[in-house]
Amino acid sequence: MxxxxxxxxxxxxxxxxxxxxxxxxxxxxxxxxxxxxxxxxxxxxxxxxxxxxxxxxxxxxxxxxxxxxxxxxxxxxxxxxxxxxxxxxxxxxxxxxxxxxxxxxxxxxxxxxxxxxxxxxxxxxxxxxxxxxxxxxxxxxxxxxxxxxxxxxxxxxxxxxxxxxxxxxxxxxxxxxxxxxxxxxxxxxxxxxxxxxxxxxxxxxxxxxxxxxxxxxxxxxxxxxxxxxxxxxxxxxxxxxxxxxxxxxxxxxxTGWLPVDAKADSLATSGELAPLTDATARTKAGELGLRLTDDDEPGVRIGISVSGGMTMYGSYEQTHLDIWGLRQGKTTSRVIPAVLDAPGPVFVASSRRDVVIATREVREERRPGTTFVFDPQDVSGEQPSWCWDPIAWVRGGSREDLARAEIRAAKLAAHFAHSVDGRDEKSDASFDPEGEDLLVGLILAAAVARRSIRAVWEWLSDTFDDSPVQILMASAPNRNLPAALGLRAQYNTDVRTRNRIFGAAKRMARCLQLSSIYPWVEQDGSRTPLDEARFVEEGGTLYALSLEGRGNASPLVSALAEAVLDAATNQAARSDLGRLPTPMLAVFDEAAHMVRWRDLPRLYRRFGSSGIVVMTLLQSWAQGVQCWSPDGMAALWAAADIRVIGGGLDDIAFLRERFEAMVNDNVTPESTGEQPLSSSQRAVQFSVSDFVSLPRGRVVAFPSGGKPVLMRTVPWWEGEYAHRVRESYARQLAVSSTWAEDIDETPPS
CATH class of the missing domain: 3.40.50.1460 (Rossmann fold)
Incomplete structure (x- = not known):
């Protein structure tokens, strides 16, 4: 029985x-x-x-x-x-x-x-x-x-x-x-x-x-x-x-009991978990009028609460920010399960090919949209059968729409300027603003002339070729386009200053010197260009891959992320409910390397309200500070609805702040015996040292407006698609044994 x-x-x-x-x-x-x-x-x-x-x-x-x-x-x-x-x-x-x-x-x-x-x-x-x-x-x-x-x-x-x-x-x-x-x-x-x-x-x-x-x-x-x-x-x-x-x-x-589990009830108890339960997520999905099937998850799974043993979900209007140390299971327990469960379009930015291996076949079987792998640095061995032309995105649908092209040129330039190469601490940063402005002008000139992004690097490599200035001057009715005037002033400055401006811009756009990039970002008639709006509408899957380190393709990955999410946001704005009828998932794995998107903290809440669930994963608080500044990282933390802290962290100042937030959230530290606790108060047995020594398989989630929850992580091999993922791994292993060197954790047999 x-x-x-x-x-x-x-x-x-x-x-x-x-x-x-x-x-x-x-x-x-x-x-x-x-x-x-x-x-x-x-x-x-x-x-x-x-x-x-x-x-x-x-x-x-x-x-x-x-x-x-x-x-x-x-x-x-x-x-x-x-x-x-x-x-x-x-x-x-x-x-x-x-x-x-x-x-x-x-x-x-x-x-x-x-x-x-x-x-x-x-x-x-x-x-x-x-x-x-x-x-x-x-x-x-x-x-x-x-x-x-x-x-x-x-x-x-x-x-x-x-x-x-x-x-x-x-x-x-x-x-x-x-x-x-x-x-x-x-x-x-x-x-x-x-x-x-x-x-x-x-x-x-x-x-x-x-x-x-x-x-x-x-x-x-x-x-x-x-x-x-x-x-x-x-x-x-x-x-x-x-x-x-x-x-x-x-x-x-x-739950496979661990010593830290004894302190679970000093955080949120089972009776305080209602905001994250399956029932709440389903209710919210109904209230939002989302288009889900009976087989779809009611939200994005976070883990299983140690207190009560319930599966915890974020709703499809909540954004996520995860900070876990190196090799603590972010990919196996958060990224892969979220992609497998996603009911609508998915965008994944990562340096890991195992994300593609684990999820691609399941996504293609369960979802109707096309799968795209953007792999200009040969992370997964994918061949370029399609392309994303960033200059075509800047240009938009109308050649005469210079106002929109100017804005998008500035956005694309910002991704290069904010990249690891663009923020090189050893460089002379005094010319960085001018270098970014130069990139804006060159990108806009390439868009007006219907050239590819290759032209930007060619112009950067020849400081005496002022054809970009001529292109922009000719495009403006009164020859007073601000970008054209600014670009002309930079070309007309003294040689030493001009060389330093061009040097700053070349450093930012260093990835454009890699010949392997161009088959992925140029249209030649043999590769189908990506239609971002159609991709979102059809519920496809896009994996954007890049290696870490200087000279990598992450500025293009970051820009591609903005282009796709911009299309999703526009589609949401046109819908009757002001949000996507089927929610979209955007996962930025190792975001400090892959998606150094300057405006991300400011846009986070807008994405959630548009039905775009963004999940940003970092290895430390310091990474976020380096990427977005202290104020920017604080803004990202505040904008995220679900914040998850994993093990392997040693930033005592950051962890102490989290502990103090727990103490001040309607609970009090352990009583010293001098003052009794009221019936509405509870001793916080969880300490800063517990954060530091948090074992693999345990995380603490901080839901917006709720009490922190100690959770057990649920890796993909405990999920519904474990058998299919193992089959995918086995097929890849039969072809190449080197891929397993990059995985977050060895899949159990």
């Missing part, structure tokens, strides 16, 4: 029904959150139900086909049949329990005909061959589900309730069930469901690795009675009380 430890519920069926919007009865917002949380629990790691074996019906108006649907669903179950209802309950004149739906009448004579009666549920159970049947009723008068004879049913001519039936009721036959009020709680829940799920998520220490349904009910009843809430009831037949409903989070056996 499968259970939460065995984890095979492929022959089981759960039906969850919740109603919170009523015509004649009072609305119950708490029922909505309870239903979502129950589904999240069942399909999460503690209960391990398959999502396609959990059917959910929300705000059904009238019974109509519901009784037949119950029979149909439970006939499919040969192991476990589970029914859950949350909402109003009523009693009809014959003392029958009526589970209220949206248009259920309050008139006693019409309650049965406008409700889903518990008789319907009992009938569906009897028609099922499942040896274990569980009914959870979170409504008023739930005790009416048990007749006076104490059986689940005594309908003549039908067999008695089969072995293994467990009925759990939030209230007695003539008492009400309670729920939290919307005005007092941001995400109100019914007290019974909340208490039950809290018990499961916290676990029961010193118990077996699996929690039986009897254990869960007993602990839930104790908590409710202790807190002055209505006492729940249960009815058990045969051995149902011993059915293992969930893994026991209290034993730590489900």
């Amino acid at each position: 499968p259970d939460a430890i065995d984890g095979d519920f492929s022959r089981s069926q759960a039906v969850l029904i919740g109603t919170w919007d009523y015509d004649d009865l009072a609305p119950v917002p708490a029922a909505r959150h309870s239903l979502e949380r129950m589904r999240s629990l069942l399909t999460g790691p503690l209960c391990a139900w398959l999502s396609d074996r959990v059917f959910t019906a929300s705000n059904h108006r009238l019974p109509q086909d519901l009784p037949d649907l119950l029979v149909e669903k439970f006939e499919e179950a040969t192991d476990v049949a589970l029914f859950y209802f949350v909402g109003h309950g009523q009693i009809d004149p014959d003392d029958q329990l009526c589970l209220a739906l949206g248009e259920t009448s309050t008139k006693p004579t019409r309650r049965r005909t406008t409700s889903l009666t518990f008789e319907h549920v009992k009938h569906a159970f009897r028609m099922s061959a499942a040896p274990v049947k569980i009914a959870i009723l979170d409504c008023c008068f739930a005790g009416m589900a048990v007749d006076q004879a104490g059986r689940l049913s005594d309908t003549p001519g039908l067999p008695q309730s089969p072995p293994g039936t467990y009925l759990m009721m939030a209230s007695g036959p003539y008492s009400t069930a309670w729920y939290q009020l919307a005005g007092e709680h941001p995400q109100p829940q019914t007290y019974f469901t909340k208490s039950m799920i809290d018990v499961v998520e916290r676990g029961i220490p010193s118990q077996a690795p699996g929690l039986t349904i009897g254990d869960i009910f007993d602990r839930t009843a104790d908590i409710l009675v202790r807190d002055g809430k209505p006492e729940p009831g249960c009815q058990i037949f045969d051995r149902a009380t011993h059915f293992v409903f969930a893994r026991n989070a209290g034993t730590r056996a489900t």
Whole structure:
């Protein structure tokens, strides 16, 4: 018999029904959150139900086909049949329990005909061959589900309730069930469901690795009675009380316990994780009107909370900033899983070919869009069958649109100026602004003349060739284009000054001297140019690769990132909702080397609100400071909705700031005994040294507006596509054994 430890519920069926919007009865917002949380629990790691074996019906108006649907669903179950209802309950004149739906009448004579009666549920159970049947009723008068004879049913001519039936009721036959009020709680829940799920998520220490349904009910009843809430009831037949409903989070056996896990509850506890749960992510996706399929994740997975063992998600309007030390699993636990799960277009900037190997085939099978690999430095061995022409992007669709071309020329020049070569500390930085302005003028001239970016390097290599000035002067109606005037002034300055300006610009654009770059950035008729807007619309995948170090192609990778995200932002602005209907994922792995985008901190929040989930990964806070300045890095941290700190960091000042933020976030440091803690305060056992020694496989997430959460990372080999990724690795290994030298962690067999 499968259970939460065995984890095979492929022959089981759960039906969850919740109603919170009523015509004649009072609305119950708490029922909505309870239903979502129950589904999240069942399909999460503690209960391990398959999502396609959990059917959910929300705000059904009238019974109509519901009784037949119950029979149909439970006939499919040969192991476990589970029914859950949350909402109003009523009693009809014959003392029958009526589970209220949206248009259920309050008139006693019409309650049965406008409700889903518990008789319907009992009938569906009897028609099922499942040896274990569980009914959870979170409504008023739930005790009416048990007749006076104490059986689940005594309908003549039908067999008695089969072995293994467990009925759990939030209230007695003539008492009400309670729920939290919307005005007092941001995400109100019914007290019974909340208490039950809290018990499961916290676990029961010193118990077996699996929690039986009897254990869960007993602990839930104790908590409710202790807190002055209505006492729940249960009815058990045969051995149902011993059915293992969930893994026991209290034993730590489900997470591979590490010593730091003992401090998890000093951060966010299971009851404080609502902003990051599956249910919240699904609710947010619905509110945003996103176009997702049943197989899509409700958000971007972060990890599994140590406290409660729940999968944590960022919603599809939240941006991410990760700071992990070297070889701590960023690629295997964050980048690859996020790309595999992404429901829409994906842009990945990385120096690692294993990202392409691990995700390309799965993406091509699951998503309709085209796959592009931009690899001018031969990181993955990809051949240039397409190209991205940065000068064509600057030019745009109209040759006469000089105003837009000027802006894009400045943006493209900024990527060269802000690159590792452009920020060379050994150089004379006094001419850097002039050098960047020179690049702007040359790029604009190349755009006006419909030349490729090769022309920019040719002009930089010949300080006496003033043809760019002539091109721009001829393009302006009154020959007073500001860029043309500025470029002419630079050419007309004294030779020594001009050489230093050109020298600064050549240093910034050093990558353009690499001949391997041009097949990727020039149109020659044999390679299809990238249409950024079409790529976003079709939901494609683009991997932009570059090596680290000076002279690399990262300025072009960074510029390509801006071009694609600019197209995505424009498409979002044109949509009815002001955001992409299917969210986009942009991953900037090793961003300090790959995507040195000067304006990124300023644009971060705009991307999130446009439905573009940006995930920036760094090896240290200092990297970010070097890339964006102290103020820029602070702005990026503030703009990110989900900030994740991994192990391998030794920046004490940065980690101390994070610790002090935790201390000031409605919690206090460990008591010295001089002043007692109030009931709303909790000792912070987590320390700066815990950050420094954070082991591989553990991270601390700082959600915007929420408490920090200790999480277990989930590498790709624990995910849904592990088998497919292993196959991809095996095929690559058969071709070349050298690729494995670059991977973040050796994939387990």
